[in-house]
Amino acid sequence: MRLFHVSDLHFGAEDPAALAWFAECVAAERPDAVVMTGDLTMRARPSEFDAGGRWLRALGVPVTLEIGNHDIPYYWDPLRRLFAPYRRYGAAEKLIERPLAIPGVSIVPLSTISRAQFRLDQSKGRVAKPSLDTALARIAAAPKGDLIFVAGHHPLIEGPTTGSGRTRHGAQALAALAAAGADAVLSGHVHDPFDIPYGKMRLIGAGTLSTRLRKTPPSFNEIRVAGGRFETLVRTAEA
Incomplete structure (x- = not known):
């Protein structure tokens, strides 16, 4: 079994060549399945959601899509951000936070997005208790023996990348997910891939297929599953 873990497509600032390569x-x-961990769009415009949603659907395999900080209206549209942040998704709507059950693997969404926080940088992550409780309930309901992959946008703790999630309540959420039996937490946001241990779990970040590159060329993660184990391979467009 193989999963493709991709993130930060940023339609509106997408890289057409990288998208074509991935497709x-x-x-x-x-x-x-394809697990997309957020920032489908650049500025949460309806046209960006429609283009991104159509592209994901055209892949022709099961897809789950998490919400990134770029996928809710920006700060200059505060009323829409606070009261109607999820009305622009168009063709992407039915893919959002969709749990996936594949024989031997359960993919569990975890929202790390907040409409408003008491800090200047609203792009950073936050795990609210209802979001964590929903994820924990889905883990408890997963078939016994499944590998559990939790998918969210922001890294829950800081990793080896220059980008930062600074996710509030992330460490507490990570500890709760580990205690519940999660095997890996998949994320994006920082635009560079990583794979680091956290106890018996793995924290796995994907790069980007947009023009907003950092240290890594356009890339995605291939997660190979066999015999109740998994490994991650970073695949770059230059390889």
């Missing part, structure tokens, strides 16, 4: 990989290799 070709999906068409040729037919992964069991």
Whole structure:
């Protein structure tokens, strides 16, 4: 079994060549699912959601889409951000925070997005108790013996990248997910891939297929699953 973990497509600032490369990989290799960990859009515009949603649906495999900080209206549109942040999703709507059950693997969404926080940088993450409680309930309901992959946008704790999530309540959420039996937490946001241990879990971050590169060329993660174990391979467009 294989999962393709991709993030930060940023339609509106997307890289068409990188998107075409990824779509070709999906068409040729037919992964069991695509896990997209947020920032589908650049400025949460309806046209960006429609373009991104159509592109994801055209992949022709099961997809789950998490919400990133770029996927809710920006600060200059505070009323929409606070009271109607999720009305622009168009073709992407039915993919959002969609749990996926594949034989032997359960993919559990975890929202790390907040409409408003008591800090200047609203792009950083926050895990609210209702979001964590929902994820924990889904883990408890997963088939016994499944590998559990939790998918959210922001890294829950800081990793080895220059980008930062600074996710509030992230460490507490991570400890609760580990105690509940999660095997890995998948994230994006920082635009560079990583794979680091956290106890018996793995914290796995994907790069970006947008023009907003940092240290890594356009990339995604291939997660290979066999015999109740998994490994992660970073695949770059230059490889």
